[in-house]
Amino acid sequence: MGYKEFHRRSIEDRDEFWGELAGLIDWSRPFDQVLDYSNPPFATWFVGGETNLCYNAVDRHLAARGDQAALIYISTETNQEKTYTYRELHVEVQRMAAVYQSLGLGKGDRILIYMPMVPEAIFAMLAAVRLGAIHSVVFGGFAAHSLATRIDDAQPKLMIIADAGIRAGKVTPYKAMVDEALWLSATPPEKVIVVNRGLDPTFYAVEGRDLDYDTLRAEHMDAQVPCCFVESSHPSYILYTSGTTGKPKGVQRDTGGYAVALAASMKYIYDARPGETYFATSDIGWVVGHSYITYGPLIYGMTTVVYEGLPIRPDPGIWWKIVQDHKVSVMFSAPTAIRVLKKQDPAWLTKYDLSSLRYLFLAGEPLDEPTARWIAEGLGKPVYDHFWQTETGWALITGMPGVEKTPAKFGSPSFPAYGYDVRLLQVGSGEELGANQKGVVCVVPPLPPGCMTTVWGQDDRFRETYFTSFPNRLIYTTFDWGIRDEDGYYFILGRTDDVINVAGHRLGTREIEEAVSAHPGIAEVAVVGVADELKGQLPLAFAVVKDPATIATPELRDKLESAVMATVNGILGAIGRPCAVHFVTQLPKTRSGKVLRRSIKAIAEGHDPGDLTSLDDPMGIEQIERACAVPELKAR
Numbered sequence: 001m002g003y004k005e006f007h008r009r010s011i012e013d014r015d016e017f018w019g020e021l022a023g024l025i026d027w028s029r030p031f032d033q034v035l036d037y038s039n040p041p042f043a044t045w046f047v048g049g050e051t052n053l054c055y056n057a058v059d060r061h062l063a064a065r066g067d068q069a070a071l072i073y074i075s076t077e078t079n080q081e082k083t084y085t086y087r088e089l090h091v092e093v094q095r096m097a098a099v100y101q102s103l104g105l106g107k108g109d110r111i112l113i114y115m116p117m118v119p120e121a122i123f124a125m126l127a128a129v130r131l132g133a134i135h136s137v138v139f140g141g142f143a144a145h146s147l148a149t150r151i152d153d154a155q156p157k158l159m160i161i162a163d164a165g166i167r168a169g170k171v172t173p174y175k176a177m178v179d180e181a182l183w184l185s186a187t188p189p190e191k192v193i194v195v196n197r198g199l200d201p202t203f204y205a206v207e208g209r210d211l212d213y214d215t216l217r218a219e220h221m222d223a224q225v226p227c228c229f230v231e232s233s234h235p236s237y238i239l240y241t242s243g244t245t246g247k248p249k250g251v252q253r254d255t256g257g258y259a260v261a262l263a264a265s266m267k268y269i270y271d272a273r274p275g276e277t278y279f280a281t282s283d284i285g286w287v288v289g290h291s292y293i294t295y296g297p298l299i300y301g302m303t304t305v306v307y308e309g310l311p312i313r314p315d316p317g318i319w320w321k322i323v324q325d326h327k328v329s330v331m332f333s334a335p336t337a338i339r340v341l342k343k344q345d346p347a348w349l350t351k352y353d354l355s356s357l358r359y360l361f362l363a364g365e366p367l368d369e370p371t372a373r374w375i376a377e378g379l380g381k382p383v384y385d386h387f388w389q390t391e392t393g394w395a396l397i398t399g400m401p402g403v404e405k406t407p408a409k410f411g412s413p414s415f416p417a418y419g420y421d422v423r424l425l426q427v428g429s430g431e432e433l434g435a436n437q438k439g440v441v442c443v444v445p446p447l448p449p450g451c452m453t454t455v456w457g458q459d460d461r462f463r464e465t466y467f468t469s470f471p472n473r474l475i476y477t478t479f480d481w482g483i484r485d486e487d488g489y490y491f492i493l494g495r496t497d498d499v500i501n502v503a504g505h506r507l508g509t510r511e512i513e514e515a516v517s518a519h520p521g522i523a524e525v526a527v528v529g530v531a532d533e534l535k536g537q538l539p540l541a542f543a544v545v546k547d548p549a550t551i552a553t554p555e556l557r558d559k560l561e562s563a564v565m566a567t568v569n570g571i572l573g574a575i576g577r578p579c580a581v582h583f584v585t586q587l588p589k590t591r592s593g594k595v596l597r598r599s600i601k602a603i604a605e606g607h608d609p610g611d612l613t614s615l616d617d618p619m620g621i622e623q624i625e626r627a628c629a630v631p632e633l634k635a636r
């Protein structure tokens with residue numbers, strides 16, 4: 001069956017289609033109903049079915065693949081490499097699950113994971129879902145304040161952390177960040193398990209709260225912890241993502257729908273095979289890490305590579321050496337990483353034997369044509385751009401070589417994935433647009449299995465945020481502009497909202513603005529995302545100071561800029577730090593008081609500011625123009 005028919009069936013014969021794909025995973029109790037959509041936009045998949053993510057990712061492979069590598073850990077930061085077979089993974093996950101149980105954790109309890117790329121992070125996720133507990137992984141780059149916000153929203157009973165992360169040889173103490181976050185938190189968990197890597201010499205344990213993982217593990221070496229089979233709709237995890245408000249949303253994922261969606265994607269999107277090796281270069285703190293480092297490859301009986309390190313250390317051939325040494329068949333990365341490699345000698349791309357590699361998939365941010373062409377030609381392999389979001393959990397627009405090897409077009413992620421009824425709609429009217437007309441990429445609900453089921457604890461927010469952009473109809477909005485050419489290929493043209501994308505990581509400008517405003521010298525601020533050759537976009541801040549004397553000289557300005565950067569670092573982490581802070585005495589606003597972000601962004605990128613008829617006072621725009629014209633004040 002070709003792509004078109006496959007996609008048609010997924011929409012028109014939905015129950016039959018997904019009912020068949022549900023056979024890709026194991027159920028302890030079969031479902032009675034494929035989909036319950038009686039309460040739109042909330043879709044409940046595989047009603048009555050019971051299953052367990054950990055069982056599908058680990059236990060069910062033991063008979064046939066017990067001695068096959070399940071997880072290969074490679075750290076070029078600590079020069080470690082360790083392989084866990086499915087049997088060994090099973091043992092480690094049960095040990096960790098037993099530790100959780102000994103601390104009173106069980107079904108429905110939240111466990112917050114704040115860890116770098118170490119095998120224990122994967123065990124921590126699997127052990128949580130084994131018990132029916134709900135994990136929430138927070139990316140290690142987020143600082144104390146962001147962590148505290150997530151703790152207060154998820155209200156975990158337990159946290160599991162590492163003493164430190166390490167990147168390019170530089171140690172980041174996680175423990176100190178956690179101590180501060182727990183101090184800031186209104187609802188701190190009682191216990192914190194620490195996987196102590198011995199990286200942080202300043203490490204100390206808080207008595208009565210911090211527990212050493214090695215010590216606890218030693219008490220449960222022979223643990224046998226059965227899987228807790230849960231209803232298909234039972235939440236498996238919460239993953240926070242930025243939006244237009246300052247408060248991140250907890251994307252809630254179910255169990256059965258997610259497992260089916262991932263298993264199907266391994267087969268139909270990635271064209272992967274059980275027993276092969278899958279290498280996603282992301283981090284478990286992001287959705288790609290959840291779906292394609294941890295769950296997808298393991299559910300499908302593959303070997304997953306867990307890599308801690310950079311793409312260019314010890315040299316720019318490291319990824320390709322991993323592909324050669326571990327016979328990787330499918331690889332998943334992000335355009336920024338490829339742009340980093342593009343700055344290196346292209347000879348690295350051909351130094352190693354890449355005969356095992358069938359595909360490279362990229363996602364997370366727009367893939368520019370020169371980068372796509374460079375990597376596809378350099379590797380001599382098919383490169384697929386694919387478009388998805390934390391919310392969807394798996395690709396929404398993608399090539400699907402497992403269904404049909406449709407030719408790729410550079411700059412396009414190809415076609416709507418099966419299960420997604422994608423439309424391009426006109427802003428405001430919601431009118432459906434034809435070929436070569438720019439509109440908002442939307443999905444007619446119900447969303448397919450694997451997508452977010454709600455915002456954690458806030459059903460109204462789920463509905464309001466994603467489904468109310470158009471009058472009188474419930475339509476899921478991706479908040480991305482898109483266009484479809486006459487051959488049906490989609491092109492993604494950037495966000496419609498104030499969310500920016502830095503190196504494939506999503507940041508809300510509002511969050512950064514709140515962090516900048518936390519500095520006592522700042523009265524008001526506007527943050528915009530400006531184009532950057534390497535990282536796609538960078539946040540750039542324009543701040544109004546409370547006292548002009550604080551920026552009276554270039555030295556004072558530099559001093560204040562550093563202080564503001566340090567404030568952002570402490571609140572959001574380096575990930576949210578603007579590339580520069582330009583000081584102004586006024587921001588351009590409309591007469592109704594709305595900051596003209598679009599014009600600010602245009603000026604910062606050297607474009608025409610566009611329609612300024614609603615501008616209240618031209619001074620605001622002049623100040624932005626002046627700030628951007630001074631060479632040393634330009635975005636660095």
Ligand code: AMP
Pocket residue numbers: 241287362363364365366367385386387388389390391413478479480492494495501504505506
């Ligand atoms: P995140 O939820 O952090 O993965 O960010 C999702 C956002 O990243 C999307 O809404 C898009 O703006 C952007 N994005 C992800 N994949 C692509 C892609 N292949 N092409 C263009 N933009 C993408």
